[in-house]
Amino acid sequence: MAKERAGMTEETQYMMDRIATKEPENVQTSGDAKEMRAVVLAGFGGLNKLRVTKKAMPEPQDGEVKIRVKACGLNFLDLMVRQGTIDNPPKTPLVPGFECCGIVESVGENTTGFEIGDRVMAFVNYNAWAEIVCTQVDFVYKMPEEMTFAEAAAFSLNFVAAYMMLFEVANLREGMSVLVQSAGGGVGQAVAQLCSTVPNVTVFGIASCLKHAAIRDSVTHLFDRNVDYIQEVKKISPEGVDIVLDCLCGDNTGKGLTLLRPLGTYILYGASNMVTGETKSFFSFAKSWWQVEKVNPIKLYEENKVIAGFSLLNLLFKHGKCSLVKSVMDKLLCLYDQKKIKPVVDSLWALEEVKEAMQRIHDRGNIGKLILDFEKSPTPLMASDSTETSEAGEEEEEPEGDNDSKERMPFIH
Amino acid sequence: MAKERAGMTEETQYMMDRIATKEPENVQTSGDAKEMRAVVLAGFGGLNKLRVTKKAMPEPQDGEVKIRVKACGLNFLDLMVRQGTIDNPPKTPLVPGFECCGIVESVGENTTGFEIGDRVMAFVNYNAWAEIVCTQVDFVYKMPEEMTFAEAAAFSLNFVAAYMMLFEVANLREGMSVLVQSAGGGVGQAVAQLCSTVPNVTVFGIASCLKHAAIRDSVTHLFDRNVDYIQEVKKISPEGVDIVLDCLCGDNTGKGLTLLRPLGTYILYGASNMVTGETKSFFSFAKSWWQVEKVNPIKLYEENKVIAGFSLLNLLFKHGKCSLVKSVMDKLLCLYDQKKIKPVVDSLWALEEVKEAMQRIHDRGNIGKLILDFEKSPTPLMASDSTETSEAGEEEEEPEGDNDSKERMPFIH
Numbered sequence: 001m002a003k004e005r006a007g008m009t010e011e012t013q014y015m016m017d018r019i020a021t022k023e024p025e026n027v028q029t030s031g032d033a034k035e036m037r038a039v040v041l042a043g044f045g046g047l048n049k050l051r052v053t054k055k056a057m058p059e060p061q062d063g064e065v066k067i068r069v070k071a072c073g074l075n076f077l078d079l080m081v082r083q084g085t086i087d088n089p090p091k092t093p094l095v096p097g098f099e100c101c102g103i104v105e106s107v108g109e110n111t112t113g114f115e116i117g118d119r120v121m122a123f124v125n126y127n128a129w130a131e132i133v134c135t136q137v138d139f140v141y142k143m144p145e146e147m148t149f150a151e152a153a154a155f156s157l158n159f160v161a162a163y164m165m166l167f168e169v170a171n172l173r174e175g176m177s178v179l180v181q182s183a184g185g186g187v188g189q190a191v192a193q194l195c196s197t198v199p200n201v202t203v204f205g206i207a208s209c210l211k212h213a214a215i216r217d218s219v220t221h222l223f224d225r226n227v228d229y230i231q232e233v234k235k236i237s238p239e240g241v242d243i244v245l246d247c248l249c250g251d252n253t254g255k256g257l258t259l260l261r262p263l264g265t266y267i268l269y270g271a272s273n274m275v276t277g278e279t280k281s282f283f284s285f286a287k288s289w290w291q292v293e294k295v296n297p298i299k300l301y302e303e304n305k306v307i308a309g310f311s312l313l314n315l316l317f318k319h320g321k322c323s324l325v326k327s328v329m330d331k332l333l334c335l336y337d338q339k340k341i342k343p344v345v346d347s348l349w350a351l352e353e354v355k356e357a358m359q360r361i362h363d364r365g366n367i368g369k370l371i372l373d374f375e376k377s378p379t380p381l382m383a384s385d386s387t388e389t390s391e392a393g394e395e396e397e398e399p400e401g402d403n404d405s406k407e408r409m410p411f412i413h
Numbered sequence: 414m415a416k417e418r419a420g421m422t423e424e425t426q427y428m429m430d431r432i433a434t435k436e437p438e439n440v441q442t443s444g445d446a447k448e449m450r451a452v453v454l455a456g457f458g459g460l461n462k463l464r465v466t467k468k469a470m471p472e473p474q475d476g477e478v479k480i481r482v483k484a485c486g487l488n489f490l491d492l493m494v495r496q497g498t499i500d501n502p503p504k505t506p507l508v509p510g511f512e513c514c515g516i517v518e519s520v521g522e523n524t525t526g527f528e529i530g531d532r533v534m535a536f537v538n539y540n541a542w543a544e545i546v547c548t549q550v551d552f553v554y555k556m557p558e559e560m561t562f563a564e565a566a567a568f569s570l571n572f573v574a575a576y577m578m579l580f581e582v583a584n585l586r587e588g589m590s591v592l593v594q595s596a597g598g599g600v601g602q603a604v605a606q607l608c609s610t611v612p613n614v615t616v617f618g619i620a621s622c623l624k625h626a627a628i629r630d631s632v633t634h635l636f637d638r639n640v641d642y643i644q645e646v647k648k649i650s651p652e653g654v655d656i657v658l659d660c661l662c663g664d665n666t667g668k669g670l671t672l673l674r675p676l677g678t679y680i681l682y683g684a685s686n687m688v689t690g691e692t693k694s695f696f697s698f699a700k701s702w703w704q705v706e707k708v709n710p711i712k713l714y715e716e717n718k719v720i721a722g723f724s725l726l727n728l729l730f731k732h733g734k735c736s737l738v739k740s741v742m743d744k745l746l747c748l749y750d751q752k753k754i755k756p757v758v759d760s761l762w763a764l765e766e767v768k769e770a771m772q773r774i775h776d777r778g779n780i781g782k783l784i785l786d787f788e789k790s791p792t793p794l795m796a797s798d799s800t801e802t803s804e805a806g807e808e809e810e811e812p813e814g815d816n817d818s819k820e821r822m823p824f825i826h
Contacts, residue, residue: 309713
């Protein structure tokens with residue numbers, strides 16, 4: 001046992017010890033209890049703010065579905081939440097997570113369309129990383145029969161985001177070209193697959209060269225993030241590309257805009273650079289936000305360019321577009337049934353391994369999606385990598401709570 | 414005759430006198446001469462920089478079509494050119510004008526697809542306002558049989574721009590809503606007609622109330638530019654609109670963005686505010702350019718919004734998209750043949766009335782398109798209005814030539 005644990009971080013060791021000594025019976029038999037296991041973020045900051053603990057089990061309200069969770073998706077956004085580098089962060093402590101799948105355990109009043117025992121996937125506005133999730137029926141979708149829970153947890157957010165960006169925002173059509181700056185990630189792999197459903201689409205993928213062997217077949221051209229890929233893309237496509245998908249939001253934004261061909265669309269769908277190791281303290285985060293190149297509309301006019309922002313979670317939970325998302329999900333499940341798309345799962349992690357999983361995303365080691373698997377015991381086979389690196393925000397403690405959050409990020413209000 | 418001229422500006426009077434005394438034979442019989450009549454802009458500035466004069470007649474080069482011009486379109490952009498408030502203005506003197514129609518008189522070598530006598534409309538990169546225009550075959554389109562020359566001159570730029578913005582940039586679909594900030598202009602009327610070809614599209618038009626009676630039927634809801642139409646639109650459509658078309662580019666840009674619903678597209682296709690009477694000197698023009706609100710991509714991400722710039726002339730002459738424009742023109746001519754669209758002509762003007770015509774656009778008096786009609790003699794029925802107003806740039810002389818243009822507008826390079 002000691003040998004198996006050799007690669008874990010100190011934190012995981014601590015959590016597991018805690019679970020083993022303090023809460024042995026709940027961990028094993030939480031199914032019938034009124035409490036449930038959940039990942040809790042105690043305050044914004046580094047990995048040490050995360051705990052696996054017990055919480056009161058929620059009951060479904062009007063229009064809600066109660067789901068016994070089998071698996072959850074872990075996204076880059078969860079790292080941003082952990083560090084508090086999002087707009088209007090909620091109060092801590094909180095249970096992170098925006099997507100899960102599992103089995104319907106009960107339904108609230110005035111909830112139609114789902115029955116106990118249905119296998120479903122769902123979006124939820126936080127609170128996904130728990131054994132039980134209650135969420136509005138508008139955000140719940142039935143899983144196809146042959147879809148596994150791991151696939152389902154890898155499916156919803158990445159494919160819906162990729163589909164909406166390509167077809168709702170950018171209007172991808174035959175013969176177009178797409179550049180995706182994180183080709184190896186969950187969205188990147190979904191983008192590559194969806195592009196292959198349209199004839200004659202060229203996909204330029206950017207990824208660290210460590211991932212190249214694994215993802216080479218998924219894109220048309222693959223470039224190393226650390227070389228000057230702008231010049232390389234221009235050699236192949238001197239006019240530029242029709243769509244640029246950027247989840248980094250940093251120096252690359254300007255680069256990506258120069259690659260856009262006239263009438264092309266630049267889509268910013270995340271801000272991964274905010275949680276890289278380059279920026280160790282909050283103040284340097286803030287600085288990197290400020291440094292995002294603002295866009296002069298006159299310049300867009302002169303150059304015939306389009307710039308778009310896309311946040312699926314805001315679309316769902318702030319902008320009330322759940323029926324549009326539902327129609328997109330229907331189309332995606334059709335494509336899945338036709339075996340035209342298939343979620344790429346990077347790795348499965350036990351709840352207690354959430355820190356190692358986060359570290360892996362932080363280090364951009366993943367190819368496809370990381371899954372928190374509720375049926376998995378902690379056997380962190382991959383954690384040995386993550387102990388070698390130091391994670392942003394880990395070293396320096398930041399003030400907890402969210403009372404000062406408005407002062408900290410006034411520029412996006 | 415003196416009575417008929419009562420309403421003309423002093424300049425027109427001067428021009429006509431000049432024509433009548435100095436160049437009587439050329440004006441009447443230019444058809445066979447090696448010279449042609451043309452409008453010439455002597456230097457950037459007010460209306461007094463415009464002259465109707467004789468110029469050497471061009472001959473078609475390789476791949477060019479030589480057109481005997483019957484009518485030309487006059488656009489807001491021509492006012493910006495006159496004042497030099499465009500990016501990279503060309504050297505003066507120059508012949509303004511970007512679109513014309515007429516009859517093919519000859520073709521250059523390696524020019525296929527057109528024959529002498531064809532009725533055509535064409536885009537040209539300046540030099541349209543002349544009796545003879547030579548332009549590359551890529552920019553020339555055959556006119557439908559029942560289309561008049563006045564209609565053709567009102568058709569190409571406005572309808573192609575409107576179509577591409579609605580369907581190429583913004584992907585207009587059934588049930589969407591569109592706000593057009595200059596509903597009475599040539600593009601605005603084309604937008605309204607094209608929206609009516611898609612089921613269940615709501616058009617919010619903004620126009621000065623003087624135009625309301627004339628254009629009320631072309632849009633769903635009509636608002637006065639001088640009232641707080643943002644609140645009025647929100648009353649009808651609390652979620653906002655899907656597409657905003659802005660040719661003003663000033664304070665309204667920010668207003669328009671607030672009206673955009675999630676996943677909506679804001680399109681900037683001009684900068685009319687640069688030539689309003691509010692800004693009398695170049696330095697205030699420059700200031701108004703600077704004041705255009707820059708867009709933070711992070712904000713677009715938070716709000717799920719899209720901002721686009723559209724310049725048809727750059728698309729044609731800088732970005733090499735003539736084959737895409739050709740395919741759009743084909744679709745538009747189909748719609749014209751099906752009588753689903755029909756260009757709105759505001760008024761016809763003789764070449765010598767170009768200043769009065771420009772004044773009318775400047776004063777935003779037009780409903781639909783102003784046409785320079787080569788077969789019309791100067792009978793300025795409408796010029797009486799224009800002498801009452803003072804035009805921006807008319808009072809203050811600006812330095813001529815373009816050597817200092819880069820210094821004058823460094824911020825858009």
